[in-house]
Amino acid sequence: MLTKRVIPCLDVRNGRVTKGVKFKNNVDLGDPVEMAVAYSDGGADELVFYDITASAERRPIDIGMVEAVAKAIRIPFAVGGGISSVGDMERVILAGAEKISVNSLAVRNPDIIADGAKAFGAQCIVLGMDPVKSGKTASGYEITTRGFREFTGMDAVEWAKRAVDLGAGEIVVNSVDADGTREGFELDITRLIAEAVDVPVVASGGAGKPEHLVTVFEKAKADAAIVAGMIHSGDYTISEIKAAMHAVGIPTRMSW
Amino acid sequence: MTAIIDYKAGNLTSVKLAFAALGAETVVTSDPKVIAAADRVVFPGVGAAKSAMENLRALGLVEPVKEAAATKPFLGICLGMQILFDHSEEDGGVDCLGIIPGHVRRFPTVSGFKVPEIGWNGVTGNGVTGNKEFYFVHSYYAEIVPETVGVTEYAGVKFTAMVKKGRLWACQFHPEKSGRIGLELLKEWLSC
Numbered sequence: 139m140l141t142k143r144v145i146p147c148l149d150v151r152n153g154r155v156t157k158g159v160k161f162k163n164n165v166d167l168g169d170p171v172e173m174a175v176a177y178s179d180g181g182a183d184e185l186v187f188y189d190i191t192a193s194a195e196r197r198p199i200d201i202g203m204v205e206a207v208a209k210a211i212r213i214p215f216a217v218g219g220g221i222s223s224v225g226d227m228e229r230v231i232l233a234g235a236e237k238i239s240v241n242s243l244a245v246r247n248p249d250i251i252a253d254g255a256k257a258f259g260a261q262c263i264v265l266g267m268d269p270v271k272s273g274k275t276a277s278g279y280e281i282t283t284r285g286f287r288e289f290t291g292m293d294a295v296e297w298a299k300r301a302v303d304l305g306a307g308e309i310v311v312n313s314v315d316a317d318g319t320r321e322g323f324e325l326d327i328t329r330l331i332a333e334a335v336d337v338p339v340v341a342s343g344g345a346g347k348p349e350h351l352v353t354v355f356e357k358a359k360a361d362a363a364i365v366a367g368m369i370h371s372g373d374y375t376i377s378e379i380k381a382a383m384h385a386v387g388i389p390t391r392m393s394w
Numbered sequence: 395m396t397a398i399i400d401y402k403a404g405n406l407t408s409v410k411l412a413f414a415a416l417g418a419e420t421v422v423t424s425d426p427k428v429i430a431a432a433d434r435v436v437f438p439g440v441g442a443a444k445s446a447m448e449n450l451r452a453l454g455l456v457e458p459v460k461e462a463a464a465t466k467p468f469l470g471i472c473l474g475m476q477i478l479f480d481h482s483e484e485d486g487g488v489d490c491l492g493i494i495p496g497h498v499r500r501f502p503t504v505s506g507f508k509v510p511e512i513g514w515n516g517v518t519g520n521g522v523t524g525n526k527e528f529y530f531v532h533s534y535y536a537e538i539v540p541e542t543v544g545v546t547e548y549a550g551v552k553f554t555a556m557v558k559k560g561r562l563w564a565c566q567f568h569p570e571k572s573g574r575i576g577l578e579l580l581k582e583w584l585s586c
Contacts, residue, residue, distance in 0.1 A: 140515045140548055141527060178573065183514055208411055214529060214571050234407040236571065259404070259441055261510055261531045308512065338508050361508065391514045391527045394573050 139389040142355050143183040143362035144379055145340065146369055148173055150189050153203060157370050167370050171206045177369070178211040181376040181394045185211070186239065186310075186364065189219035199226065201233050208234020216264055224253045231258055239310060241266035242283040245290055245297075248304055255305025260337075265306040269294035269327050270314035279327050286314050294327060295334050302335045309335060310364065312342035320346025320367055323354040332359035340364060348374060348382035355388050396584075397432035399459065400424045401449045403473055404440035412570035416581055426458040434584070435462040437564075439473030440531070443498065444485040446477055456491065463493050463562050469583050470564030472532065475557065478564055479536050494557055494564075496539040507549035509533050517555040517567065519544040526575050528555070528567035536566065561586050 148155045148170055155173050156164040167173070174185055187207070189199050199220035207215060217230050218239030227238045238258075244251050244265055254263040270289075272280035279294035298309055311331050313324035323341045332339040338361035341354045345365045354360045368374050383390045396413060398406055400422050413420045413436075420436070421428060429435060437459060439446055450456050462468055463478070470478050477490040482498035490498070501509045514527035519542070530546070535553035538545060544556030544565070556565040563583055569576035 140511060140513050140530075143513050208407060209414075212412060212415065212571060212573050212577055231405050232407055234411060236408070261440070261512060307510070336508055338512050361513070393526060394575070 141389045141391045144376055145184045145186055145362055145364045146177045146182050147186045147364045147366045150187055157367055170203055171210050174207050174211050178213050181380055183391055184213060185215040187217050199230060201229055204230055204233040204235055218266055224257055227254050237262050237264050239264040239266045245283050251301055251304040251306050260305045260307035263306050264308045264310055265301040266310045266312060268312050268314050277330055282314055295330050298331045298335050302337050308338045310340040310342050313344060316344030319344050322350040325358040328354060328358040328360050348379045351379055352382055352386055395432050396420045396434040396436060397429050398422045398436045401453055401455055403446045403449060406438060408570045409436060409438045412580055416577060418584055424453050426454060429458045429462055434467040436469045437474035438471045441473060442484055443477055443482040444488040446473055447488055447490060460491060460493060467561040467586050472566060472568060475564035475566055476534060476536055482534060484534055494539060494541055496537050498534050498536045500534050501549045504549045511548045515546050515548060517544040517546050528572040528576060530567045532566060
């Protein structure tokens, strides 16, 4: 049976993994390659790296880091942030990443999704979105960009559908309201998107304990879930998260 | 020397890196002479069957690939497995290499199952050790045939995860991205 994926997220700033709440108060957590190896050995099903400051500072992505990670681990990983063209996507893919995540760029230039899917296949193109609760859109969720700094007026569900029509192969739904709180995923928006599109949906933002993953898989139809602070802090291991999922019958990859 | 065939069907970095992790020397090539001289041949591939077959023909690689598959240790991966079969439904139907008799079909539309299948799924059968998960990314599947040694189930369909025909091995999943278990399979192939 296809298993539900547990995906550690590593926010990288100046070559170091950091973690902050709502993009603020960033703390140094370690070396991205060492952490990638540790999480891969610890049972991660996939990894995602965000060059969190790349968009805001308009810096290109760190290809050397992508190559070093690709050399060190044998599980799929996605890279986001700092990508501004199909050429950038190609460099990331040739460096060994499995997927590219586009977020603010796709809002500014939706055609990048179609161009990327045409060049590398839809399975390589992930749409990351940062929805926030809002009274201004039909679904009740509005898309923000550039690290929650800008509100777009775009409806989250409509944007997800459009991105899939353009060729996005997967959608990461990162709730602005839940991000960094460790109080659980935002179930409503995750389920709304999962029911609206026919590509896998990755829940993101708010994971604080293993039960939160159990809930998002059981109640919100997520195909995968992103974890960050709860494992970076050492409070939980991926094994503990997976044991909790397995215990309640969620299909989980238990040997690695 | 292990030749990794480059026929413009996807990125070969992960395959190269996985063999490098095992200490195996590889060369990425689309030169029939290099393929003929290689001890082992890896035939990867992602993307669509029709353009893959067109690329193989344009590069003059159809016969060299058939020759290699018949005479030396050969490993097809993902699309590189599918186009070993007779025919694929992809893009309105395309005749493939016909090295393994059988058909490749699209997953049916079934509620609750997203296509492509992306992620880790279990493989059962005597071709792999135990019921372990490997990493899959695909919208089409090969039917079960006498050469099938590993079976996986998705969207209500049981399909070929792995085939073996002598020293010709091929898998739908990506051993190069399937962690330690995937590396073990590549290691086993390197000594077949």
